[in-house]
Amino acid sequence: xxxxxxxxxxxPVTVPAGTTLLKAAAQLGTAIPTICYHEHCTAxxxxxxCVVEVEGQRLLQPACLVPAAEGLRVQTRSERxxxxxxxxxxxxxxxxxxxxxxxxxxxxxxxxxxxERFPEAERRAxxxxxxxxxxxxDYAKCILCWRCVQVCAxxxxxxxxxxxDGRGYNTQIGTFFEKPLPETACVxxxxxxxxxxxxxxxxxxxxxxxxxxxxDEIMAQTRSGRRRKRG
Amino acid sequence: MSVPATLDxxxxxxxxxQYAPQGRAGLLPALHAAQAIYSYIAEPVAExxxxxxxxxxxDVHGVIDFYALFYRAPxxxxxxxxxxxxxxxxxxxxTVLAEACRLAGCAEGETSxxxxxxxxxxxxxxxxxxxxxxxxxxxxxxxxxxxxFGHVTPDNLEDVLAGRGEPPEDYIxxxxxxxxxxxxxxxxxSLTEYHAVGGxxxxxxxxxxxxxxxxxxxxxxxxxxxxxxxGRGGAAFPTGVKWDGAAKAPNRPKYFVINADESExxxxxxxxxxxxxPCRIIEGAIIGAYAIGANRAYFYIxxxxxxxxxxxxxxxxxxxxxxxxxxxxxxxGYDLEFEVRAGAGAYICGEETALFESIEGKRGFxxxxxxxxxxxxLFGQPTAINNVETLAxxxxxxxxxxxAFHQFGTERSxxxxxxxxxxxxxxxxxxxxxxxxTIRHMLDDLAGGVIGGELGAILFGGASGAFxxxxxxEVKLSFEDMRAAGLPLGSGAIMVFNATRDRREVLRRxxxxxxxxxxxxxxxxQLGTQRQHEVLERLADGRALAGDRARLQDVGWxxxxxxxxxxxxxxxSAVLSAMRLWPDLFPA
Numbered sequence: 001x002x003x004x005x006x007x008x009x010x011x012p013v014t015v016p017a018g019t020t021l022l023k024a025a026a027q028l029g030t031a032i033p034t035i036c037y038h039e040h041c042t043a044x045x046x047x048x049x050c051v052v053e054v055e056g057q058r059l060l061q062p063a064c065l066v067p068a069a070e071g072l073r074v075q076t077r078s079e080r081x082x083x084x085x086x087x088x089x090x091x092x093x094x095x096x097x098x099x100x101x102x103x104x105x106x107x108x109x110x111x112x113x114x115x116e117r118f119p120e121a122e123r124r125a126x127x128x129x130x131x132x133x134x135x136x137x138d139y140a141k142c143i144l145c146w147r148c149v150q151v152c153a154x155x156x157x158x159x160x161x162x163x164x165d166g167r168g169y170n171t172q173i174g175t176f177f178e179k180p181l182p183e184t185a186c187v188x189x190x191x192x193x194x195x196x197x198x199x200x201x202x203x204x205x206x207x208x209x210x211x212x213x214x215x216d217e218i219m220a221q222t223r224s225g226r227r228r229k230r231g
Numbered sequence: 232m233s234v235p236a237t238l239d240x241x242x243x244x245x246x247x248x249q250y251a252p253q254g255r256a257g258l259l260p261a262l263h264a265a266q267a268i269y270s271y272i273a274e275p276v277a278e279x280x281x282x283x284x285x286x287x288x289x290d291v292h293g294v295i296d297f298y299a300l301f302y303r304a305p306x307x308x309x310x311x312x313x314x315x316x317x318x319x320x321x322x323x324x325x326t327v328l329a330e331a332c333r334l335a336g337c338a339e340g341e342t343s344x345x346x347x348x349x350x351x352x353x354x355x356x357x358x359x360x361x362x363x364x365x366x367x368x369x370x371x372x373x374x375x376x377x378x379x380f381g382h383v384t385p386d387n388l389e390d391v392l393a394g395r396g397e398p399p400e401d402y403i404x405x406x407x408x409x410x411x412x413x414x415x416x417x418x419x420x421s422l423t424e425y426h427a428v429g430g431x432x433x434x435x436x437x438x439x440x441x442x443x444x445x446x447x448x449x450x451x452x453x454x455x456x457x458x459x460x461x462g463r464g465g466a467a468f469p470t471g472v473k474w475d476g477a478a479k480a481p482n483r484p485k486y487f488v489i490n491a492d493e494s495e496x497x498x499x500x501x502x503x504x505x506x507x508x509p510c511r512i513i514e515g516a517i518i519g520a521y522a523i524g525a526n527r528a529y530f531y532i533x534x535x536x537x538x539x540x541x542x543x544x545x546x547x548x549x550x551x552x553x554x555x556x557x558x559x560x561x562x563x564g565y566d567l568e569f570e571v572r573a574g575a576g577a578y579i580c581g582e583e584t585a586l587f588e589s590i591e592g593k594r595g596f597x598x599x600x601x602x603x604x605x606x607x608x609l610f611g612q613p614t615a616i617n618n619v620e621t622l623a624x625x626x627x628x629x630x631x632x633x634x635a636f637h638q639f640g641t642e643r644s645x646x647x648x649x650x651x652x653x654x655x656x657x658x659x660x661x662x663x664x665x666x667x668x669t670i671r672h673m674l675d676d677l678a679g680g681v682i683g684g685e686l687g688a689i690l691f692g693g694a695s696g697a698f699x700x701x702x703x704x705e706v707k708l709s710f711e712d713m714r715a716a717g718l719p720l721g722s723g724a725i726m727v728f729n730a731t732r733d734r735r736e737v738l739r740r741x742x743x744x745x746x747x748x749x750x751x752x753x754x755x756x757q758l759g760t761q762r763q764h765e766v767l768e769r770l771a772d773g774r775a776l777a778g779d780r781a782r783l784q785d786v787g788w789x790x791x792x793x794x795x796x797x798x799x800x801x802x803x804s805a806v807l808s809a810m811r812l813w814p815d816l817f818p819a
Contacts, residue, residue: 091758163293169761171751176288
């Protein structure tokens with residue numbers, strides 16, 4: 001494809017046409033923050049953390065999706081951009097438990113986001129779902145990046161065990177009629193756990209260690225579990 | 232509860248046989264049909280539908296959960312939905328909801344102990360001119376049927392719940408009588424009656440059956456372009472440009488979609504048009520489909536409009552018998568099939584790409600644009616999608632020509648326009664006027680003036696619109712004049728509030744509406760509508776916190792600037808406009 005030259009934060013950069021603004025900026029060493037974006041998943045432009053200001057556009061544009069074009073003039077950290085990123089971070093911190101998402105915390109700090117900005121906010125507090133021997137689902141930590149749903153479906157596994165409960169703010173990742181995972185199409189491939197950015201999906205062993213169990217205790221449970229199954 | 236003693240799955244068989252050939256695209260109709268039998272969608276029913284239509288079970292679950300009118304758990308024998316959005320609120324919607332809860336002996340969102348009644352607070356039902364409005368689903372006897380009622384009061388609620396309510400009657404007025412010429416008789420005008428006023432002559436002309444030559448598709452597009460018709464759904468995009476793009480897109484098949492998912496609070500014009508004069512809309516749509524080269528059209532009507540759905544189906548049957556639909560229309564060699572689709576309770580599906588997703592059997596998530604519908608629309612194919620009122624203008628433009636169309640309105644806002652006036656006015660109703668009349672003319676001369684006090688506030692364009700007040704009365708209702716005054720024309724909704732109304736209470740209702748209707752896809756809207764709702768609740772309750780004004784600003788501008796679709800981009804529009812007009816309402 002032909003190359004195009006655009007300007008990002010005043011610096012010219014030449015990239016193949018079709019390259020996203022996110023990648024074009026990276027070529028200049030300019031990091032644009034992202035949350036939902038994953039190199040190996042379909043970009044959906046959900047988190048809007050990567051929005052940038054493109055001259056001539058009324059609205060901020062998601063850098064993960066918008067392709068570079070000849071003569072584009074892009075600002076990656078204008079005042080409007082910074083306000084959106086800071087506010088998204090603040091609203092997220094008021095909704096879910098980000099304690100095990102250090103990268104996200106660093107982004108929030110970078111934009112001066114105050115995690116206490118929204119007092120009295122209804123949080124998405126949900127009990128941990130421990131329904132299988134492989135991993136737990138702690139949706140109080142879920143930021144709805146959709147990666148687990150995507151890798152379970154067309155982005156990787158074609159298993160289609162996961163979808164959504166509810167809508168809007170009250171959305172949660174869920175299974176068919178909230179069935180425990182072993183009763184769904186889930187094949188325990190583990191891809192969802194691998195792409196989860198906040199530890200909402202966590203290997204069972206890691207979770208049991210956090211609960212204070214020793215490796216020996218965990219091993220013992222595993223053995224008795226196996227014996228039960230054989231017996 | 233109306234739980235069937237045993238879930239007789241054999242009743243499902245005809246539904247599965249009917250919709251299985253459509254695959255996933257048959258999901259919403261299949262769920263509607265199943266729920267009509269069982270009153271809710273139990274797990275084995277959902278499973279059978281998923282297997283028959285070849286839809287992953289998790290996705291069936293996700294779709295049921297997305298739409299407010301689908302239930303996964305048993306509901307009452309009657310489900311009552313009471314509108315408490317701003318227009319119905321001014322008429323006492325809250326007292327009706329309270330009475331419904333009292334009669335049922337349960338809280339909103341719950342079912343009475345005897346299983347007779349499920350009570351819900353509903354977003355706008357599109358009956359703002361006849362509020363307070365309720366929508367009822369009678370689950371027994373099966374199959375369930377839905378019906379809406381206007382002018383409901385705590386006193387007549389019991390009669391209404393027994394099905395003895397007043398079917399809403401619409402007041403139609405204005406300075407013009409072009410697209411509303413057959414409206415206002417409070418019944419569906421038949422095809423014969425439409426013929427009597429020259430109906431279907433435009434289609435005959437296009438097909439070369441009125442003596443002149445047949446118009447090529449691009450000649451039709453050209454007429455619409457020259458009329459400078461812009462979309463009446465709110466976005467005001469040039470209709471001819473849409474049609475041109477879809478007409479010239481190389482891929483086949485193409486689709487034509489009628490967007491009758493009217494759900495913007497304060498808006499009811501499309502309901503009135505399709506309930507009273509559906510043949511006009513069908514004629515406009517046939518011409519549009521011909522212009523872009525589509526052989527299949529979808530008429531997507533919101534699920535809360537049962538009477539509109541019934542009447543469109545009846546009108547389509549008449550049109551089919553008369554040869555206007557199906558194969559070889561009027562001997563022209565042009566084929567067009569229509570399918571009516573019912574929405575299932577999701578404001579977001581009025582967004583065109585979310586509507587496509589809904590027809591495709593998915594959650595109503597809006598898509599990333601570009602690509603645009605003209606090339607990648609329904610089922611990824613070239614598609615034109617138009618609002619009902621927009622299509623109502625097409626027969627006039629074809630029959631009388633662009634010049635005649637230009638005689639109405641201003642130089643830059645052409646044609647007749649419908650306005651939905653509701654709230655504190657003497658005559659809430661649908662008004663057809665030329666663009667360019669003043670707001671004062673609309674309120675005082677047409678709607679009979681403000682009642683119950685002085686004018687306090689006017690909300691233009693519905694929940695996603697902006698506020699005005701007495702300072703704006705001389706502003707003309709045209710795109711250019713409204714834009715200069717910083718006001719949106721939107722879908723033509725005008726909600727009026729007298730000075731005794733607490734504007735913070737109106738804002739609370741707008742905030743709740745958006746928090747309820749956000750699809751949850753992008754973060755600014757998913758999180759922002761909830762945070763905005765929380766702050767507006769505090770504000771209306773008189774317990775605002777220090778810093779709430781700044782919170783509303785940051786949340787509002789973040790949604791406006793960074794949201795993925797028009798819902799989020801306008802979810803703070805009214806709030807931000809109120810902050811500009813009345814800063815004193817918002818403690819720092």
